[in-house]
Amino acid sequence: MTxxxxxxxxxxxCSLVFYAIYYLVLRNESCYAFNRYYLLSSVLFAVIFPLVKVDLPWALSREVTAVITLPEMVVDPYANYYSGVSWLEVVYAxxxxxxxxxxxxKVISVAKLITSAEKETHHDYVLVRTKGKLPTFSFMHYLFWDDTQELGEGEQLQILKHELAHIRRKHSRDILFIEIAHAIMWFNPIVYAIKNALVMTHEFEADDKATEGRDIEAYQKLLAKQVLNQYGLELGSHFNQSQTLKRLRMLTNKNNNVYWGKFALPVLAMALVFGVVSCELPGVEEDQINIQAVAVSEAGGEEIFTVVEEMPTPPGGMQAFYTYVGxxxxxxxQARRLGVEGKxxxxxxxEEDGSISNIQTIKGIGAGCDLESERVIAGSPxxxxxxxxxxxxxxxxxxxITFKLDRLEGEDRVVGDLDIKINEEPNLEELTLVGYQTK
Incomplete structure (x- = not known):
């Protein structure tokens, strides 16, 4: 649940930061294509960034990268407390x-409309006549046309150009994507705002295409006329979308000299959010620590090897050591209460006589996890x-040693990369025979 x-x-x-940038910087700009892809990226990255973790490569010193590392172990405390999923996971699902x-x-309702209505196939779209049951709108490569409207030839041409702009710019794919993202992020109120902003950006873009080389004032009058006939099939792209006053204003706000520095700010914001949410100071990576060459470090005039010809081995072998620690x-x-996790x-x-000395945590997570790890290692024979x-x-x-709180099955123990099964009970007699304290 944590x-x-x-x-x-x-x-x-993440979505709050992305939408704030759009609202403050891009909302009133006529760079519709950029705004469209920025809003889509905002939703996508708001899902991806929290799931992606990237270790920064410069977090460790040279001394650490030369040290021999043992296989990672994972501490899982939950088997003795509960099993199954949490109430939050159920609500979310x-x-x-x-x-x-x-x-x-919604998709089924549109599909039924397509199969039952009269259709005409054209070069890059299919015209579906609604007979007044629904307003004019477009979805995928289908153009649903309300043939009961009393429109002049010029008005019909402008509406046609508007809907064809939706089809050719593939706005329906955006709608499907944002609907799926909305389902995944239904808990997030900012997604609703991004969704509305994306729909309006589609309308701005289609209006812009519909008025190319034509009288903008006549188009504005047509838009005001159409808004009186709203129904609202949300899945499609409508000519008579809401916020008509904003669309009327944007028709006369075509700024072709947009300050390009405004485009850099959203990109920079995304990079910063990625750095804050997804980038972590890494622990020691196994591929960085594997044996590379015989290396010797000096400590108080004594040689301490980081790679040797014959590696140190615990009594009973590595499996016995991992079973003991586990x-x-x-x-x-304290770590459980605070939800602390990490490596x-x-x-x-x-030492030369096999004893363990100089135990220290070189990278920890606190909340008692560091001291607990040192305590168990110190108890090894x-x-x-x-x-x-x-x-x-x-x-x-x-x-x-990785401490995790999200595992829901198995024993309350450590699991290593060796052949140790989660439900396998350690043989305490064997551990005692090789020198481990099992009381």
């Missing part, structure tokens, strides 16, 4: 199902020391 709450919050925050069903019903590490109560990197040194050219040497190592 991850879902974080996604919902970040999604709303029901909301998505409701809006998807609503969209499907059995006795606990998710701190802890614990660095330690295997002596290892078999690493050897270089036949002699025992000090070796520095790192163990990454």
């Amino acid at each position: 991850n879902l709450l974080l996604f919902l919050f970040q999604s709303v925050a 029901v909301g998505i199902a409701f809006f998807i069903a609503k969209l499907v019903l 059995r006795y590490i606990k998710y701190p109560q 802890v990197f614990v660095q330690f040194i295997i 002596k290892w078999n020391a690493g050897r270089q050219r036949g002699r025992a040497v000090k070796t520095r190592m790192i163990l990454p």
Whole structure:
């Protein structure tokens, strides 16, 4: 539930920033194509950014990238507390199902209208006569025409050009996309505003195409006349959309000298939001830490190896060590209450006699997780020391431990990359025999 709450919050925050930029900078500009794709990108990125996590490459020092790392382990505390999904996940899923069903019903209603009405096929569209049952509108490559209207030839031509602009610019695809995004983000009030802004941008763009080389004043009168006959089939693009006064004003607000710096601001805003929401200071990546070459560091005049010919091994092997850690590490109560998750990197040194020393967290998440990780590693018995050219040497190592709160099945334990099954009980007698304290 914690991850879902974080996604919902970040999604709303992203869309709020994106829409604020549109409202303050682009709303009154006649760069309709740019506004259209910016609004579509706003909805798309508001979903993607909270889901994407990118580690910054410069977060670690050279010393860390040379250290040997062990396979990652994941701490999951929830098996002993509950199973199944949370009420928030249920509500969220029901909301998505409701809006998807609503969209499907709209598409079905349009499909029924197409199959039952009289049709004429033209070069790049299909004319569907509604016989006055519905107003003139377009959807995909279908143009639904109210043939009961009393219009002059010039007026019919202008309405036709308007609807053909919707068809040729593929505005219906935008509508379907925004409806699906709305279903996924139904909880987000900003999506409603973005949806309305996108529909109006479609109308501005179609109005602009319909008045190319024609009398704008006559078109304005026609638009005012048509608004008196509104029905509202939301899925289509209507000639008589709402906010008519805004459309009338935008017809005379064609600014061909838009300051291009205004376009840079929305792009910069998206880049900044991505950096804040999706970019993280990384922990130690396994592919960065894998053995590269024999390296030696100096500490108080003593050699500490980061790569050796014979690697240190815990008593009973790595599986026994992972089972021990997985059995006795606990998710701190403070971290649970605060919903703290993340990866802890614990660095330690295997001495020449196999004992563990210099245990320290080089990157942690706090809330007791760092101390708990250090405590469990400190309880491990002596290892078999690493050897270089036949002699025992000090070796520095790192163990990454991930604390997660969203796993809903399995035991309350650590799961490593080794062959350890979630539901497998560790053999406590075997652990005791190889030196681990199991009480």
